[in-house]
Amino acid sequence: MRLLIIGGSGFLGGELTRRAVAAGHETSATRTTRPPDTRRGVPAEVSWHALDLRDPAGLTEVLARAAPSVVVNVSSGGPDWAVTAEGGVRVARAVAGRGCRLVHVSSDAVFSGDRGPYDETCPPDPVTPYGAAKAAAETGVRLLVPDAAVVRTSLIIGDGNALSVHERHVHDLVAGARDGVLFTDVVRCPVQVADLADALLELAASKAVGVRHVAGPEALTRHELGVLVARRDGLDPTRLPAGRQVDGARRGALDVRLDSRVTRRGLRTRLRGAREFLAEPRG
Numbered sequence: 001m002r003l004l005i006i007g008g009s010g011f012l013g014g015e016l017t018r019r020a021v022a023a024g025h026e027t028s029a030t031r032t033t034r035p036p037d038t039r040r041g042v043p044a045e046v047s048w049h050a051l052d053l054r055d056p057a058g059l060t061e062v063l064a065r066a067a068p069s070v071v072v073n074v075s076s077g078g079p080d081w082a083v084t085a086e087g088g089v090r091v092a093r094a095v096a097g098r099g100c101r102l103v104h105v106s107s108d109a110v111f112s113g114d115r116g117p118y119d120e121t122c123p124p125d126p127v128t129p130y131g132a133a134k135a136a137a138e139t140g141v142r143l144l145v146p147d148a149a150v151v152r153t154s155l156i157i158g159d160g161n162a163l164s165v166h167e168r169h170v171h172d173l174v175a176g177a178r179d180g181v182l183f184t185d186v187v188r189c190p191v192q193v194a195d196l197a198d199a200l201l202e203l204a205a206s207k208a209v210g211v212r213h214v215a216g217p218e219a220l221t222r223h224e225l226g227v228l229v230a231r232r233d234g235l236d237p238t239r240l241p242a243g244r245q246v247d248g249a250r251r252g253a254l255d256v257r258l259d260s261r262v263t264r265r266g267l268r269t270r271l272r273g274a275r276e277f278l279a280e281p282r283g
Contacts, residue, residue, distance in 0.1 A: 001205060004068035005029040006051065006091060007075030011164050012105070012156055014042065015197040016074060021045050023201060028066040030075075053077070053087030059094050070101040070204045079129035081136075088137025092144040102141065102148040103204050108188065108215065110135040110152065113253035120152075120211040120262055127251055138211075147209045151200065154215040154258055155190040155225065157274065160233050164193065170229045174239045181243030182223040187255040189215040190225055192277040198269040208266065215258040218273030228278040 003020050007013040008029025020027040021043040030051035049062045053075060063071075073091050077083025088104060095102045109131035110124035124135035141148050158164045163171065172178040191214065199214045220228075223242045230237040245252050264271055 002026045002067065002069045003028065003204065004063070004066040004071045006053075006071065006073040008046070008048070009033070010074065010076070011158070011162070012193060012196065013074045014162070015193045016072065016200060017046050018043055019194070019197045019201060025201075028062075028068065030062060053090060054082050056090055056094075059090060063094055063098060068100055070103065071095050072103045072105070072200060072204055074105045074200075076107075077133075079133060081129075081133050084130065084133035085136040085140075088134075089140030089144070092141040092148065095148075096144045101204065102145045103200060104137070104141045104148055104150050105200070106138050106150055106152045107131070107134045108152055108154045108256045108258050109253065110138065111253060111256050113187075113256045116255050117257035117259045118213075119259040120213050127253055131253065142210070147207075149203050149206075149208050150211045151203060152211065152213050152215075152258060153191055153196055154188045154256075156193050156196060157190050157225075157229070157278070158193050160229075162193075166190075166225070167229050167233075170226045170240065171233070171235065173226070173241065174230060174235045174237075176239075181241040182221075182226040183245045184221050184223045184242050185244045185246055185254055186222045186252070187219050187257060188222070188225070189217070189219050189258050189260070190274040191216045192272055192274075195269060195271050195277075199267055199271065202267055202269055206266075212263040213258045213260040214263055214267075214271065215260050216271055216273050216277075217260065217264070218275060219255075219257045220274055225274060228274060232278045 008017045009031035017029050028047040112125045112127045126132045126135050226240050227237040
């Protein structure tokens, strides 16, 4: 494949670029600031392009220069509507005009948590600005590129060396560097970043279309996940404050279990549960 990874400088994007190059794919990727440091494991073979998803002309130029056969959009602007919603739709429109394959990465945040577990047939019902932006992008992608794969995933966890935002949160709470709690009533299906990246490459090379769920097979609360991360990294899990989201003023999705069984049956990649991939201490 000749890949263009949009959001390649992010946590998932970085893992995806490394694995794409290792698999022998000609790989380009986008960044929002300076190119990632090759001394930190970023392959020198990656061709980097600066891109702001709010800039249609810039997107057109990057696609023309990279000339990809497959575009994988792993970018996320959080609740920023212009980046997450409009940017995702803008990518789909540009890809549709070029005729290349599109894999668009979405989130379990598109669901409210009121009617789970959620399989690929469940329609979005977001309750947060981020979830609404992701749901809007999904809709645009599916209308503009009917043969695209829209991949919903859950909390993405690293190996303890390169830390995801969720792992950094645990470290900061244990160190007392930030306030907050880990919720005991918020349930997700965490996925290991390498497993997710391998599954995305597999889907990119396939003819799979429509919504696909790629998450871990095991449901855990945020607090349970935090304890596992702390133990793996040699931290004291008793220092992790616990609380309930329902006791706060701001509403959020509670039990969002992604049912990935249909998608997993079509993958060679094995998606491990969190208790398995967090079982060994980092060393």
